[in-house]
Amino acid sequence: MPIRPPEHHDQRRAQILSAALTCFSRDGFHGASMSDIIAEAGVSAGTVYRYFPSKAELTIAAAQSVFMPARNQFSHFTSAAPPARPTAAIAHVFEELVTRADAGPLRMTPLILEVWAEATRDDGLRTPLTEVYDGIRGDIRTLVARWQDAGHLAADADVDALTSALAALMPGLLVARTVEGRADAGDALIAFGEATGL
């Protein structure tokens, strides 16, 4: 006989996770303290720890909610009917992602860089991140293979190697945008695709 409605738990969890994202995006995983998050969430310390057993777990949950959209976005795109030009697809998804990530008061894109850095040291973070990136890579490979099948690439092109290079473009453009402040990524990529036929 549950005392609260069954959705209460998920709401609370979302409320706390949202507060954590706010603080993390503002101050980074290390710069944001549990006290900050607790205050932002407007609940007590004990409540936060009821939903997330440690700061590490909260960090992982926050990280997941940062990089999961990339996976979904790509899946959605790959399943679309006409074979898209790979660079155009990447440019489109990239724009979509960064626009959404930095919409509203929160700037989430810096958090992605934070996640990369943490993931090199924290298996709890690296494992799910690697899975997501493997999925995206698979999607990109599909795009490249279709583009080859459609006759736009040489029949003996090294699909895997091309996939690796194309997959590197999104993180690379993200660094350019977030660290250097370059906002021309999408345009550059489209021009690049048109110039190279990729």
Add this chain to the structure above:
Amino acid sequence: MPIRPPEHHDQRRAQILSAALTCFSRDGFHGASMSDIIAEAGVSAGTVYRYFPSKAELTIAAAQSVFMPARNQFSHFTSAAPPARPTAAIAHVFEELVTRADAGPLRMTPLILEVWAEATRDDGLRTPLTEVYDGIRGDIRTLVARWQDAGHLAADADVDALTSALAALMPGLLVARTVEGRADAGDALIAFGEATGL
């Protein structure tokens, strides 16, 4: 009349910076404490603070010594005589850099990701980093322009857009290598160059 020879100061500074790099590469900027660095350097706390006024300054110095090699490496390459294929140049510099960065007992490449994340929040870090990356970008643009002059690219190709895409490759491949463990950067770039004519 200085009691110590003037090079003493530089040696001490290098000794402390080296200890900081050791600790930072092992535990990250936040995970490494000043105590760790002090112990690693084998000097006293006071001495560290004589050479670096705060952990933030030490972090900046460590970060600089991490991303400065990229600048030098590129400069050196660009000034070489025959116009190189841009993708090949990037592949060469990338391999050179990551090989050196992770040679010896230290793994410095994760620190680069750390620097990106910090730079989004810390102007003291972002400013010099942006300068370095602007320089590298200029070098890449030179490579592309020369490649165009040599007749390998259409005369009306958008050199800036091509430069943006190529400049994104190095950080992107670094993420793939450091986070996901992919070591296929060389192959990827060669295939990419063949497919794109770059």
Add this chain to the structure above:
Amino acid sequence: MPIRPPEHHDQRRAQILSAALTCFSRDGFHGASMSDIIAEAGVSAGTVYRYFPSKAELTIAAAQSVFMPARNQFSHFTSAAPPARPTAAIAHVFEELVTRADAGPLRMTPLILEVWAEATRDDGLRTPLTEVYDGIRGDIRTLVARWQDAGHLAADADVDALTSALAALMPGLLVARTVEGRADAGDALIAFGEATGL
């Protein structure tokens, strides 16, 4: 008109007390948290607090159930017909008690030491404990007096002083057994009694 049968209350109380003993014997009074006990009992926090108003009360109840058996065991023994050799009686009761206390999955004897330590600070614990020990002391005094009446001790022996020394043996042997792991207490006491005539 009670909805629940009256024995329901006692059963619940016993269930919670049993869970508390399990946790206390495993982790000590301080090491066991109310959460541990609540989980072990399989009831809600509110229910535990309905039956025991605080952890202190639960501790007292648990302590009582630990040292009450000693009282009962001695009473039973003293009322037996033939005058027993006091050391033999103490050895017998001691063996009986520690065997039962550490039978099953629970090791209760360490809890007795815990009770002593708590009792020095907590009147709620010391009062009932002192009453029990006074009772045991009275039983031992009866044994000594009978042994004297039976002609085994000098007529002018200081019965109270002898009682004090004999009463000290049980706690002393318990310390030897629980802290140092000596299990030879019973044998030692019997040999001791035979050698000294006590």
Add this chain to the structure above:
Amino acid sequence: MPIRPPEHHDQRRAQILSAALTCFSRDGFHGASMSDIIAEAGVSAGTVYRYFPSKAELTIAAAQSVFMPARNQFSHFTSAAPPARPTAAIAHVFEELVTRADAGPLRMTPLILEVWAEATRDDGLRTPLTEVYDGIRGDIRTLVARWQDAGHLAADADVDALTSALAALMPGLLVARTVEGRADAGDALIAFGEATGL
């Protein structure tokens, strides 16, 4: 080149340990918080942790300083020339110890019970405690053997069993004194010695 005189470290350590003993004897190992000890010592938290790496280590050090005197006291006594009556020796040492332990504003004897309880769960405490008690036991055995050699005990007496019983007296009397408030240990042991010839 030490900045402070070499004895400074030992003084500070003693100062902190003394504060810890004050708090522990007042509130017990669990009841005393590190904050209490820090305030009592009149130093900062960091300083306490410079000398004792954790509360557990401070607890062990405090415990050691509680039970080490018993070892020294006994050693001193055993090495005295004329063969003493074992019960008299134990009575003497016991009185000496409890008098000193509870002299001044601190009541240390309850801490001994606390140490026993902790030692059943904490190896860091049990190991040194067992060594001390083994030493004391050896001393008592020496006393018994000498008493036997002096012709006061039958030649075939079970020295080990007698030792076990006698060794149990001190902890037992301590419980009686500390928990129940009985102060008749001296009388009890003299009567016990007269009745048993020990």
Add this chain to the structure above:
DNA sequence: GATGAATGAGGTTTCATTCAT
């Protein structure tokens, strides 16, 4: 120049207890 003991604010986490449901 160099030392390293000292600082103390602030970090994460736990816990006995309550009370709306």
Add this chain to the structure above:
DNA sequence: GATGAATGAAACCTCATTCAT
């Protein structure tokens, strides 16, 4: 009666930094 989510004070411990020696 029973539930269990929520509380928030307080626990232990760390760390960048300073300054008397």
